Amino acid sequence: MKIVVCIKQVPATQEVQIDPITGTMKRQGMDAKMNPYDLIALEQAFQLKEKVGGSVTVISMGPTQADAVLREALAMGADQAILVSDRAFGGSDVLATARTLAMTLRKVGSDADLFIFGHQTTDGDTAQVGPAVAALLDIPQASLVRSIDNHDSFIEIEQKLGSLIQRATIKKPCLITVDPHELTPRLPSYWRLRTLTSDAVQLLGLADLDASAKTKVGILGSPTRVLRIFPPQRSTKSVVLDGKASDIGQQLVEDLIQAHLAERVIHG
Amino acid sequence: MAEPLTKSNTSGICVIAEVEHQTLHPVTLELLGKAVDLAKKLPGPISCLIYGHDVASLGQWALSFGAQQVLVLDHRELAAFRTDIMASVLHEAIHDLKPAVVLIGATPIGRSLAPRLAGLLETGLTADCTELDISDHGDLIQRRPAWGGNIMADIVTQNHRPQMASVRPKIFTPIPEIANPNGSIRRFALDPDLLLSGINVLSRTEEPMTTSISDASRIVVAGLGVADETGLELVHALAKRLNAAVAYTRPLIERGIGNYTHQIGLSGRTVAPDLLVACGVSGSVQFAAGMGKSKHIIAINSDPDAEIFTLAHVGVVGDCYSVIPQWIDALDQGDYHV
């Protein structure tokens, strides 16, 4: 079974810099790590490969330093890694990202059985890229999947949609996004990481995919624009109490009573 | 496919309904409420798309809550949730209605369907908006917390139509029910080819009702200020005394302190309880996005400049490790019922 997993490099800190002109994130020179939800997706892929055999290919779109998450995935056990990187991809929103990944998957994943995406990223935070890629590839998709069994022409899955548990079969090739359930990702092998050659990650640019798609990707191909960014406006009408006051406990109880959230028990 | 949707051939707002247990999910009525509000600045009809099996009777309900026209997509193939065919039939219906704006609930179902639909329509979709408005140019302003940092962003879909946005439950309010609404309900004829799915649903089971924090009427939230063992014990003791559920900010979930279903915020759950007590929580925009509509908010934080104090109705500038025990004591001694 050929499995392809899409993974993304995200900022490792909460202190993200936003470009005030474009409203997009400054990714240059930031501390970065693999999107934690993609670690779960990867682990799901490795466990499936161990059960049924086959290979795991990892793909990431991002700046050249995103190479690091692909190497980490190789050290965890992936068989092949591809970085999709080009200046033209900068400033991509969901649709432009999905188009770029769909072009890549058509090229290198045409023989794949299953595409696995993380539930969401911790920076983009939309949980939209996976389903959008499935639409563009015109293949069936299921979100929030927590178990996968392989069959000849289809996979059998269980998905958790709120309080609804749905079991279904999906025809291959298909795309799933992984429910962020408890699954401990394996650690990368230090030895494998050290022995990776400099060309372990294959690099693809726009010209390798479709040079004519320039206006369909990156900021040019993104239907959404950030109009402005601003600090949240909030009211400051709160009552402020001094936590050092000796009757602070009582003051809080009084507040609950006033708000009709507590009442004194009258013993009759 | 029919002619592409553009600025000149689209108008009005379409709410995509979600059907749950053969009724309209509350988020549908909330979105209709917002649509009524937006329609004051945006010409065109308010429509509602209802899809599923045996759902025609729900149309009247949508009219009572602000829809002017209802399009019903009813077929037994649409009984179980299958994103491929559902997105395809909605795609057809959107081309029929030609709305300028499409709103959809950011529920687990909406969140897996909306991006597929946006992919088919090749248009923009903004996830988890916390506010919507219409600009002077007639564009939908989609407000949501921006990538990291304590910052909000206004996002527009300039040249593509429809402009799609998803919104969590409990962000907007339905209008009061209209007694004798006039409006039209129309059935949409489905092309059988669109109902060929690659998905075969084997079973659907409702998980035993786990108490979800989204339904709790009282919640105590632990943040990084109380993330050690003693702090968490205090939070649980307070929650028990207040008859409240316990929830967490994201960093605690990342440390494995709670399950992600107990995370409040942009990437967690949205809550609007009667009482929310935030202990050692700084009040980031991402956190606020999930709890800003709570009816009574009490915050305890040792930093007088913490952002949480601009959200709270009552703020206590103090140390949780001394304030919480005193609060519990006062409740116990006075024999209060909560």
Ligand SMILES: Cc1cc2nc3c(=O)[nH]c(=O)nc-3n(C[C@H](O)[C@H](O)[C@H](O)COP(=O)(O)OP(=O)(O)OC[C@H]3O[C@@H](n4cnc5c(N)ncnc54)[C@H](O)[C@@H]3O)c2cc1C
């Ligand atoms: C895309 C994205 C999505 C996100 N989604 C979410 C989300 O869904 N939910 C979420 O919560 N976060 C989310 N975050 C993270 C968010 O930005 C904040 O980092 C997080 O909410 C901070 O958690 P906190 O308030 O517990 O910690 P901190 O910000 O570290 O605040 C701890 C607070 O405790 C106070 N304190 C310390 N000691 C004490 C004491 N003894 N007594 C009283 N007060 C004390 C401090 O003054 C401080 O204000 C998201 C971030 C991004 C980038």
Ligand SMILES: Nc1ncnc2c1ncn2[C@@H]1O[C@H](COP(=O)(O)O)[C@@H](O)[C@H]1O
């Ligand atoms: N730039 C990218 N490269 C590879 N995969 C991505 C990229 N962006 C998003 N994804 C995948 O899409 C999922 C959802 O991302 P998002 O819609 O940003 O929340 C992630 O968990 C990844 O699996």
